[in-house]
Amino acid sequence: MSNSSLKILHIDNKLSLIFKGELNLNNISQYQNQIDSIDIKDLSNIVIDLNSIDFIDSAAAIFIYGLENNLLYKDVKINTVCINTEVIDMLLLVKRDKESSSKIENITKRSLIEKIGAHTHQNYLGFLSFMAFLGELFTNKAHYIISPKNIRLKEIAFEINESGIKALGIVALTSFLIGLVIAYQSAYQLKIYGANIFIVDMLGISVLRELSPVITAIVIAGRSGSAFTAQIGAMKITEELDAMRTMGFDPYRFLVLPRIVALIITLPILIFVSDMMAILGGMLVANIDLGITTELFLDRFNEVISFKHFMIGISKGPFFAFLIATIGIYRGLMVKNDTQSIGFNTTKSVVESIFAVIVCDAIFSIIFTSLGI
């Protein structure tokens, strides 16, 4: 810094670079600029004078090394003079290191097409591994069916409590509010036409067939799907899954199947609860806003809403449950040995399972419509 300096002597075709004082990483860039500004075209002899240096750090030593190397290419004779042994040691250390060690490889930039290709290939591999997971799942299901004593009732019961019973409150509240909002918004429109009573038709069909199953599935995907991923991912990081395997306990039998079975059992029940709560919310609005009494509402409901609408809604449950549970668990098993990947996979699990539920619902909708139910 202040106690260092570079003196440049330029005589004919001879250049002297005389460094003084302390050479360290704070002042080398300034010297680099000074040296860069010299026209070295017609030079044949350069002297780097380090005699009056009292300290050099490794960055500065690398700078000197680079200086020597750069000039070497230009057919210039270079002389580095130095008497301070510490400085010489540092320079030698850097020189030895630079000559022996390998360089960090530069990451080659990929072109757009290469990126798209790599990404597609990645997705393809992901799809294959999900298929492999499903395959393993079904062979394990076969084990289940062959010997019923393999069914882990205790774990299934535990998971039903975790992902079903504990979710009752939030599912009920969400559904109630959805029913309330839908009824409130449509009440305004229906009043204009004086078609007040049709709120029952509208609510009944939309809630039972579509809204309740999808809303419940989305709440459960956010709640249980993410929990499955995080639990199993953490178990993978702590090697608990490996420990189970070496003891001969198949994680599929102990962790995967109980969760899937539990969710398949609970989701239809939760959809039923959601049906009730949403209708209740609608009924409340109908009573207050449209003046439809409870008796009238229920009579009309009995008359116009056939049982099949309810059954269609409930029957979607097991399918949604299977999707949510398998995606959640698959993502958990994909967790690598670092904490980042738990977060990454949990996010993926929720997004993918909600997407899968909506796609599945769309497919059902097409099938049911073309079957005329």
Place this chain on the structure above:
Amino acid sequence: MKNIIEVRDVKTVFNNNYIHDGISLDVKQGEIYGLLGPSGCGKTTLLREMVMLQKFSSGSIKILGHELNHIKYKEAQKLRQEWGVLFQAGALFSSLSIRDNIAFPLVEYTDLSEKMINEIVEFKINIVGLNQSAANLYPSQISGGMKKKAALARSLAMDPKLLFLDEPTSGLDPISAREFDALILKLRDLLGLTIVMVSHDLQSIYDTLDSVAIIDNKKVVYEGSLDNIKSVKNEFVQTLFGKYDE
């Protein structure tokens, strides 16, 4: 003496990258066998291949008379009950208490009464030198050294003939580490175990091991007892053992 483990010409390839290039070794009955080598030389990978957590590309591994290459599901399940594995961080099941962790294989595989299982668990807890009061705690509530002991107790639950230890003393303080070494020697003598372990702890290597295999540059550079190890011309061996005097 009989060979418990025979590894023949095992090669492991990851993305065109050789981890092992023809590894062969023998573990004899009743010995404590160490797998040593610099970091990243594939010791743990080899251990994982032995316990069927990972597949190798070619070669063969024979454990307790079972060929791992074409092992049937039932044989594999039987084999898994005949060995115990201690993972580096213990890998205790976090949802179960220490007692339940140790009892888990007994509950699943045997039809013993609960009382009997309790007694076995108590015995295992004693033998590894764990305090009985820890039995009802969960893995997150106990220290690292206790976790290792509890995990060791779990791996001994089914009275295995063969024990795999992955860096048993890593992360322990020197006193606990020496205690653990003494424990391993005691267990070998008491229960007639054959032990295969991966270790970096020099003291523990000298105190416990009967034979070692040094893996370096994808191959076994030395296999045998520790007595004449210093004559091995290998950078890793010279650095590790060169200056050390017993």
